[in-house]
Amino acid sequence: MIDGEGRRIVSLWFSRLASDRVLRACPVEGPFVLTAKLQNANRIYCLNTAALKEGLHPGMSYADARAFCPDLQSRVAEPEQDQRFLRSLCRWATRYCPWVGLEGEDGLVMDITGSAHLFGGEEAMLADMRSRLMRVGISVQIGLADTRGAAWALAHYGEGIAPRGDTLKALRALPVAGLRLEEQMSVALQRLGLRCIGDLAQAARGPLTRRFGPGLLLRLDQALGAQPEEISPQSDPPHYAVRLTLPEPIGLIDDVMAGTRRLLEQLCTKLNTQNMGARRLCMSLRRVDQGQQQVELRLARPLRDPKRILPLFQRGLSEIDAGFGIDMLRLEATQVEPLPVQQMNHVSDGGKDKLDDLTSRLGTRIGLENIQRFLPADSHIPERSFIISPAAYSDPAETGFGAQPRPLSLFPPEPIAGSGARPPARFRWRRMALTTQRVTGPERIAPEWWLEDDNWRSGMRDYWRVETRQGRRLWLFYTPQNPGWFVQGEFA
Incomplete structure (x- = not known):
C-alpha cells in the first residue's frame, strides 16, 4: 500500500x-x-x-x-x-x-x-x-x-496525534532527527542552524540538495506526504504441517505407513518450495476415542526426501496403540533449516547420506546427543587438540590444525626409566620390556602460558615417535627442565 x-x-x-x-x-x-x-x-x-x-x-x-x-x-x-x-x-x-x-x-x-x-x-x-x-x-x-514518516517522528520525539491534512503543524517544532536521518547529517544540519523540521521546510531546497544529496529532501517529503512511502505488513512465516482425515478408521501398521507416505510427499513438496529441510518431525495420530499419540523423529541432517524419511518412522509407528482405530494423521516439521539446492554429478555417491540415515536410526534409540565425533581444536597441547561434539550437529573435519601426526590412543603421561635427550634404547612400559628400533623427532611443544594447567607446569616437552622391535609404536616425550621420560600415546 x-x-x-x-x-x-x-x-x-x-x-x-x-x-x-x-x-x-x-x-x-x-x-x-x-x-x-x-x-x-x-x-x-x-x-x-x-x-x-x-x-x-x-x-x-x-x-x-x-x-x-x-x-x-x-x-x-x-x-x-x-x-x-x-x-x-x-x-x-x-x-x-x-x-x-x-x-x-x-x-x-x-x-x-x-x-x-x-x-x-x-x-x-x-x-x-x-x-x-x-x-x-x-x-x-x-x-x-x-504519513509513516510523520508518525515515526511523533513516536520518537513528540508522541501525539497529528491533525488530518496538516502534518507540518505537528512536526514543525520537532528536531530534524525525526526525519529518520543519519546522525552525521543531523549534526551537520544543526550546525547550519536548521534544528527543527519547520526550519528545514522553509529553507531553500537547491543548496540543501547540493550539499546533502537528494536523500534529505526525500525524507522531508515523505514525512509531509509529498512523496509516497510503501507500507507492507509483516508476512506470516510458513507453516510446515499437513493433515489427513480418514473416512474409515485404520489400525494396521501398513495402512499407517501408507498415510504417512502421503503426508511426507505433501510436506516435502512444501519444504522444497521454500528451500528448507526438516530436522525434527512430529506425527500426531488421533484415535476414534479422541485419544492422541505422537511419534517424534529427529534427523541427523536436514532432509526433504520422503523416500529417505519414511523408513525412519517405521520403529516409532510400530509401537503405537491404535485402539479402536485411527481416523486422523497430522505431520508437522517442528524444526527446519535452510537446505539449498546442490549440483549433482556422476561421480558423487550416497555414502554421506547413508551415514546420516544410520545416525538418525541410532539416534531414535539412544538419542542424537549420544552419537559423538572427535573434532580438531586450535591448540598444540595434546590434551586440548580435540573436542567431542554430537555428530548430528557438526561436520567431520578433514585435517587437524597440527602438521605432525597424532596417536590414535592418548592417555595421561606414564613415566619410564631413561636418561639423556634421546629416547632410551631399552625401557620397560606396562610390565613389558621394549627395544627401540626407529625414532622420529623431536617435536617441541611449549605450554600455553595464558591457560592454567597443572600437567604442563614443568615446562616445554620434546615429543618423539618411537617404533619398537616388539611392534609397539609409542609417543614419548622428554622434559628438559626436569629431566624425565614419559609415554603419552600409542599409534595404530
Whole structure:
C-alpha cells in the first residue's frame, strides 16, 4: 500500500523493548541493564527506568555504570530473542488492523485507515493500545499521522496525534532527527542552524540538495506526504504441517505407513518450495476415542526426501496403540533449516547420506546427543587438540590444525626409566620390556602460558615417535627442565 489522502498511520516505538522483555519474566527491583559487546568493550545495551534515573544511558561502559551505581543488576542481551518478541507483538497488533509491519529493531508501523471507529475513535484506540501494553509491563511511545514518516517522528520525539491534512503543524517544532536521518547529517544540519523540521521546510531546497544529496529532501517529503512511502505488513512465516482425515478408521501398521507416505510427499513438496529441510518431525495420530499419540523423529541432517524419511518412522509407528482405530494423521516439521539446492554429478555417491540415515536410526534409540565425533581444536597441547561434539550437529573435519601426526590412543603421561635427550634404547612400559628400533623427532611443544594447567607446569616437552622391535609404536616425550621420560600415546 502507498500513503495517500485520508490514510492514517500509527507508529509504536518500544524504547526499552529488550529490558521489558527480560523484566516481564524475572522482575527486578532497582536499576537493571542488559549488556553487550560493543566497540571492544562491555557496554549497556538496554536499561530500565530506574537505571535512567541514576544517570546511565545506552552505550555507556558497564564498568563506568557500576562505578555510578554499585547496586546495578545486569544480564547479557539476547537480540535474537528480542526480535522474536517483537514479532509476537506484531501479531498482537493485528487485533487493531490487518496492516502491521516491523519498524526497525524496536518498533511497529500500523495502517489503521478505516478501523479506528471500531474502537471509539483514534484517541480511544491509542489509549487502549497503551493501557494493554503497560498492563503487561511494556513501555511504548505512540505517534499517529497521515504519513509513516510523520508518525515515526511523533513516536520518537513528540508522541501525539497529528491533525488530518496538516502534518507540518505537528512536526514543525520537532528536531530534524525525526526525519529518520543519519546522525552525521543531523549534526551537520544543526550546525547550519536548521534544528527543527519547520526550519528545514522553509529553507531553500537547491543548496540543501547540493550539499546533502537528494536523500534529505526525500525524507522531508515523505514525512509531509509529498512523496509516497510503501507500507507492507509483516508476512506470516510458513507453516510446515499437513493433515489427513480418514473416512474409515485404520489400525494396521501398513495402512499407517501408507498415510504417512502421503503426508511426507505433501510436506516435502512444501519444504522444497521454500528451500528448507526438516530436522525434527512430529506425527500426531488421533484415535476414534479422541485419544492422541505422537511419534517424534529427529534427523541427523536436514532432509526433504520422503523416500529417505519414511523408513525412519517405521520403529516409532510400530509401537503405537491404535485402539479402536485411527481416523486422523497430522505431520508437522517442528524444526527446519535452510537446505539449498546442490549440483549433482556422476561421480558423487550416497555414502554421506547413508551415514546420516544410520545416525538418525541410532539416534531414535539412544538419542542424537549420544552419537559423538572427535573434532580438531586450535591448540598444540595434546590434551586440548580435540573436542567431542554430537555428530548430528557438526561436520567431520578433514585435517587437524597440527602438521605432525597424532596417536590414535592418548592417555595421561606414564613415566619410564631413561636418561639423556634421546629416547632410551631399552625401557620397560606396562610390565613389558621394549627395544627401540626407529625414532622420529623431536617435536617441541611449549605450554600455553595464558591457560592454567597443572600437567604442563614443568615446562616445554620434546615429543618423539618411537617404533619398537616388539611392534609397539609409542609417543614419548622428554622434559628438559626436569629431566624425565614419559609415554603419552600409542599409534595404530
